[in-house]
Amino acid sequence: MITHLNGKLVEKNPTNIVVECNGLGYEVKISLNTFSLLSASESVFIYTQFIVREDAQILYGFFQKEEREMFNHLISVSGIGPNTAMIMLSSLTSDEIAAAILSDDVKTIQSIKGIGPKTAQRAIIDLKDKMLKMNFEEGNVISNNNTNRFDALTALVSLGFDKKAVDKALHKIATGEESVEKLIKEALKIL
Numbered sequence: 001m002i003t004h005l006n007g008k009l010v011e012k013n014p015t016n017i018v019v020e021c022n023g024l025g026y027e028v029k030i031s032l033n034t035f036s037l038l039s040a041s042e043s044v045f046i047y048t049q050f051i052v053r054e055d056a057q058i059l060y061g062f063f064q065k066e067e068r069e070m071f072n073h074l075i076s077v078s079g080i081g082p083n084t085a086m087i088m089l090s091s092l093t094s095d096e097i098a099a100a101i102l103s104d105d106v107k108t109i110q111s112i113k114g115i116g117p118k119t120a121q122r123a124i125i126d127l128k129d130k131m132l133k134m135n136f137e138e139g140n141v142i143s144n145n146n147t148n149r150f151d152a153l154t155a156l157v158s159l160g161f162d163k164k165a166v167d168k169a170l171h172k173i174a175t176g177e178e179s180v181e182k183l184i185k186e187a188l189k190i191l
Contacts, residue, residue: 002050009044019044028061032090037063051082069134070094077126079119088112098131152183161191
């Protein structure tokens with residue numbers, strides 16, 4: 001499997017790039033987010049995911065490792081293929097997709113071209129637990145008002161409590177002003 005390319009950027013388009021590595025040119029499909037992060041310099045390092053289908057072998061490229069990880073999570077959902085995942089990553093950043101999944105925001109996911117209500121709900125159900133395990137910057141995934149709530153939720157779930165029960169308990173007590181410790185103590189009383 002080809003995990004990354006480090007070489008000369010020969011061609012740069014909004015949907016694909018060509019990277020030359022030791023005289024061999026690789027065509028790589030990219031998202032608009034990756035396109036915007038690529039500099040105009042000749043040298044490029046890009047994370048890749050190689051997908052083999054019956055009719056094609058396609059190399060997908062990502063500027064950040066987290067974006068590649070999100071891509072792999074998205075294509076694991078029934079109804080989301082590699083092209084749809086790239087459209088999703090072009091419409092929203094990995095952090096925005098994770099935030100939408102963690103907050104059960106069906107409308108945001110459904111606003112992406114090619115994603116219907118059933119696929120959006122399936123993505124949330126299938127990926128919610130995986131998003132908790134991914135390394136996103138907390139400030140990017142959850143707004144500052146909810147960071148303490150998110151930390152408390154993560155801590156209680158890691159202790160073995162049911163996520164839905166914890167979420168309901170925190171929803172009852174969280175006003176946005178409590179510390180993580182206070183949220184955990186109050187939630188433990190309810191649980």
